[in-house]
Amino acid sequence: MTIGLFGGSFNPIHIGHIALARQLKELAGLDEVWLMVSPQNPLKQGSSDLLDDQLRYQLARLALHGEEGIVASNYELHLPKPSYTWNTLERLRQDFPQHTFLLLIGGDNWQHFHRWYRADDIVREYQIVVYPRRGSDIDRTTLPSSVRIFDTELIDVSSTEIRDCVRRGEPVGTMVPKAIEPLARKLYLNFS
Numbered sequence: 001m002t003i004g005l006f007g008g009s010f011n012p013i014h015i016g017h018i019a020l021a022r023q024l025k026e027l028a029g030l031d032e033v034w035l036m037v038s039p040q041n042p043l044k045q046g047s048s049d050l051l052d053d054q055l056r057y058q059l060a061r062l063a064l065h066g067e068e069g070i071v072a073s074n075y076e077l078h079l080p081k082p083s084y085t086w087n088t089l090e091r092l093r094q095d096f097p098q099h100t101f102l103l104l105i106g107g108d109n110w111q112h113f114h115r116w117y118r119a120d121d122i123v124r125e126y127q128i129v130v131y132p133r134r135g136s137d138i139d140r141t142t143l144p145s146s147v148r149i150f151d152t153e154l155i156d157v158s159s160t161e162i163r164d165c166v167r168r169g170e171p172v173g174t175m176v177p178k179a180i181e182p183l184a185r186k187l188y189l190n191f192s
Helices: 015-026 053-064 085-095 108-109 118-124 159-168 181-191
Strands: 004-006 032-037 071-075 099-107 129-133 147-149
Touching: 004 015, 004 085, 004 108, 015 032, 015 071, 015 129, 032 053, 053 071, 085 099, 085 118, 099 108, 108 129, 159 181
Parallel strands: 004 032, 004 099, 032 071, 099 129, 129 147
Antiparallel strands: none
16 A cells, blocks of 8 residues: 555644645545654654643544544654654554555645755655645755655644634634544643
8 A cells, every 4th residue: 555644743633634634645646644643743842732642643533533544643652752754654664564655744844854854865765745835835846756746725724723712712613523622622721
């Protein structure tokens, strides 16, 4: 199988994540997309409102229940910290040699990709699919041959916005899947 790895904190998962995973699965011709729930991003240290790893994973599992070919994964949560994409990709290749893994990242991450641990090795060894993010312009003529851009729909919702709405007592039903709305509200209200 060809599997796209869509990593993130998913703090919490929202409708934009799921819509994007669906689009990338189709556009890139993937068999599955694994939403890889990640521990603290090494480039974003100090986030004080990051819900527990296992709770974020459980929310993602509930949100993706019944989604065809889109799976919540806690694989990275069991790897040594800090969590580096290169290490995750290499371990996946070792543990699942029958699969081909592609990295799915936003344009904002591609702009800072040179700062990632072993970025050159990732570009050389793996295919990367980049999707647009607001404010991230990428010169397509400078991309390595292993990097492709797919123009996906921009969905204007963020996990930060959801957490802020919960703290203010505002509805979040249009931003998160209905299956997780009550639990997300409770978890983030109690966490703040």
